[in-house]
Amino acid sequence: MSLLVVGSMAFDAIETPFGKSDKIIGGAATYIAWSASNFTRPIKQLSVVGGDFPREELKILEARGVAMEGVQVKENEKSFFWSGRYHMDMNTRDTLETQLNVLGNFRPVVPDSYQDCEILMLGNLAPSIQLSVISQLKNKPKLIVMDTMNFWMETAMSDLEKLIKKVDVLMVNDSEARQLSGQYSLVSAAKAIMEMGPQYLIIKKGEHGALLFNDDKVFFAPALPLEVVFDPTGAGDTFAGGFVGHLARTKDHSFENMKSAIIVGSAMASYCVEKFGTARLKELKRTDIDNRIQQFKDLTKFDINLDTDWV
Amino acid sequence: MSLLVVGSMAFDAIETPFGKSDKIIGGAATYIAWSASNFTRPIKQLSVVGGDFPREELKILEARGVAMEGVQVKENEKSFFWSGRYHMDMNTRDTLETQLNVLGNFRPVVPDSYQDCEILMLGNLAPSIQLSVISQLKNKPKLIVMDTMNFWMETAMSDLEKLIKKVDVLMVNDSEARQLSGQYSLVSAAKAIMEMGPQYLIIKKGEHGALLFNDDKVFFAPALPLEVVFDPTGAGDTFAGGFVGHLARTKDHSFENMKSAIIVGSAMASYCVEKFGTARLKELKRTDIDNRIQQFKDLTKFDINLDTDWV
Numbered sequence: 220m221s222l223l224v225v226g227s228m229a230f231d232a233i234e235t236p237f238g239k240s241d242k243i244i245g246g247a248a249t250y251i252a253w254s255a256s257n258f259t260r261p262i263k264q265l266s267v268v269g270g271d272f273p274r275e276e277l278k279i280l281e282a283r284g285v286a287m288e289g290v291q292v293k294e295n296e297k298s299f300f301w302s303g304r305y306h307m308d309m310n311t312r313d314t315l316e317t318q319l320n321v322l323g324n325f326r327p328v329v330p331d332s333y334q335d336c337e338i339l340m341l342g343n344l345a346p347s348i349q350l351s352v353i354s355q356l357k358n359k360p361k362l363i364v365m366d367t368m369n370f371w372m373e374t375a376m377s378d379l380e381k382l383i384k385k386v387d388v389l390m391v392n393d394s395e396a397r398q399l400s401g402q403y404s405l406v407s408a409a410k411a412i413m414e415m416g417p418q419y420l421i422i423k424k425g426e427h428g429a430l431l432f433n434d435d436k437v438f439f440a441p442a443l444p445l446e447v448v449f450d451p452t453g454a455g456d457t458f459a460g461g462f463v464g465h466l467a468r469t470k471d472h473s474f475e476n477m478k479s480a481i482i483v484g485s486a487m488a489s490y491c492v493e494k495f496g497t498a499r500l501k502e503l504k505r506t507d508i509d510n511r512i513q514q515f516k517d518l519t520k521f522d523i524n525l526d527t528d529w530v
Numbered sequence: 531m532s533l534l535v536v537g538s539m540a541f542d543a544i545e546t547p548f549g550k551s552d553k554i555i556g557g558a559a560t561y562i563a564w565s566a567s568n569f570t571r572p573i574k575q576l577s578v579v580g581g582d583f584p585r586e587e588l589k590i591l592e593a594r595g596v597a598m599e600g601v602q603v604k605e606n607e608k609s610f611f612w613s614g615r616y617h618m619d620m621n622t623r624d625t626l627e628t629q630l631n632v633l634g635n636f637r638p639v640v641p642d643s644y645q646d647c648e649i650l651m652l653g654n655l656a657p658s659i660q661l662s663v664i665s666q667l668k669n670k671p672k673l674i675v676m677d678t679m680n681f682w683m684e685t686a687m688s689d690l691e692k693l694i695k696k697v698d699v700l701m702v703n704d705s706e707a708r709q710l711s712g713q714y715s716l717v718s719a720a721k722a723i724m725e726m727g728p729q730y731l732i733i734k735k736g737e738h739g740a741l742l743f744n745d746d747k748v749f750f751a752p753a754l755p756l757e758v759v760f761d762p763t764g765a766g767d768t769f770a771g772g773f774v775g776h777l778a779r780t781k782d783h784s785f786e787n788m789k790s791a792i793i794v795g796s797a798m799a800s801y802c803v804e805k806f807g808t809a810r811l812k813e814l815k816r817t818d819i820d821n822r823i824q825q826f827k828d829l830t831k832f833d834i835n836l837d838t839d840w841v
Contacts, residue, residue, distance in 0.1 A: 260841050284841065307714060403618060406757040427738035430755055439829045441750035444741055446717040468840055478832040509836050518750045519830040521789040525820050529779055530571050530595065
């Protein structure tokens with residue numbers, strides 16, 4: 220049993236108020252694998268790269284238990300490339316350039332060795348590609364988790380609606396939740412989105428934390444207040460990787476355990492933003508992650524005695 | 531020993547996307563007293579109203595243990611009046627009209643019977659008025675808590691700086707913290723503001739909760755995700771009332787207990803926004819407050835076992 224991760228492996232070039240990166244390694248599936256491989260192995264990676272993608276980057280992930288059989292290497296093509304510039308608030312960004320390259324005609328093929336997947340993590344990609352992966356799986360995974368974005372709501376809403384019916388956990392940010400539901404209140408938005416299919420909804424609010432909804436229940440995960448957010452790229456994917464990594468490790472997909480999974484994801488994301496790209500994730504040790512999770516515990520813990528008379 | 535509350539008692543007229551109020555009872559000290567009187571009595575109220583302010587409103591607060599000796603009634607003048615219109619996000623608002631009236635030449639006089647105050651809660655008012663109250667107290671209160679706003683940063687910064695040196699706990703919202711400190715990161719802003727005087731800083735983030743800072747420590751209190759925020763007017767004052775009410779009741783001014791106090795304040799504020807003005811606060815029973823605090827406990831509770839091997 221394993222975790223199947225679908226998503227881009229790519230190049231990014233990033234500008235923030237604090238600096239500018241060269242063309243560096245990025246992509247949703249890259250961040251998810253780096254994050255999740257702290258918690259669970261094996262991970263089955265499904266993606267596509269061009270001949271320009273460094274083999275070394277695949278090898279260091281393989282050494283962390285990430286299988287690469289499902290990663291197509293198109294020798295004569297170029298990898299997906301995105302460049303963007305973040306504003307001062309680090310929540311908004313402008314896309315400077317997008318080169319689809321190998322993603323433009325990506326046809327995912329699920330290897331036989333991936334058919335045992337217990338959790339399917341669909342990183343942000345065209346809904347038609349995400350649908351194709353689901354349809355190739357002979358057994359329905361125990362849990363399908365999906366990340367998407369506003370771009371697909373604007374360009375592929377019909378596919379997206381079909382897909383959303385098939386997933387158990389949907390992850391979007393707050394503005395995407397409002398766009399998808401047409402509701403301003405996030406509580407109302409969550410109700411409307413859960414009626415579209417997913418039993419669980421995670422609304423990511425960046426520096427304001429994340430909300431988990433299920434039926435009438437809600438959980439609020441804080442974000443760690445950080446002095447410097449150096450580069451937010453990949454934070455959402457790193458969050459997703461920690462989330463599914465924790466669920467795969469503990470084999471418990473209950474609402475209660477999803478609360479913990481969100482904290483783990485938030486802890487991983489809080490490290491991701493400390494350096495450009497995957498740099499910080501590549502340095503992390505188990506003790507770093509333990510310490511950060513402990514900080515999250517301390518951050519929201521309080522005690523109020525309701526058993527006394529007040530006035 | 532008691533809680534001394536300083537602030538406006540006034541009229542508001544409010545427009546929100548959900549409706550429009552008549553001229554209704556408002557004012558920082560009104561909300562603080564309604565909120566705090568659930569937790570501690572007596573409360574000593576210091577304010578000023580005109581002849582138009584309904585005596586009945588003072589009487590129902592008196593019946594809740596709120597002393598009115600320090601509330602000046604200027605029979606031939608009018609009470610402070612504010613009217614405003616909220617935008618769809620309920621975090622931003624336009625002021626439509628401000629009539630200072632009795633607040634224009636308010637000279638606070640602290641009665642002898644108020645000299646025993648243990649906690650001084652300075653609701654939002656001109657810093658010169660807040661300073662005058664502090665200077666009239668013969669003994670320094672054990673804790674001085676102060677709320678202020680951007681308007682005073684723009685018009686009375688010199689007084690505000692003097693005042694901030696004298697307070698133990700400062701409450702501002704996120705944009706005010708950025709304005710006061712000149713720092714974008716809230717962690718950096720908090721450090722800069724604590725260097726200006728207060729040992730504790732609370733940054734209110736509306737629907738995104740609140741942060742409490744003290745030295746290098748930080749606590750994150752969530753806001754309850756609400757389906758409808760009907761009227762945010764007074765939510766910050768109600769929060770302040772719950773905060774000081776809890777501290778006065780428990781007589782424990784430690785960082786640990788301030789965490790609980792912020793949750794109590796958040797619970798009270800989450801009720802305040804459900805109806806226009808003070809309407810919802812006037813209905814609350816102890817069981818309502820207990821239930822809401824329990825919801826806050828459930829909202830952020832999680833459990834992660836760090837003692838096992840992961841991969």
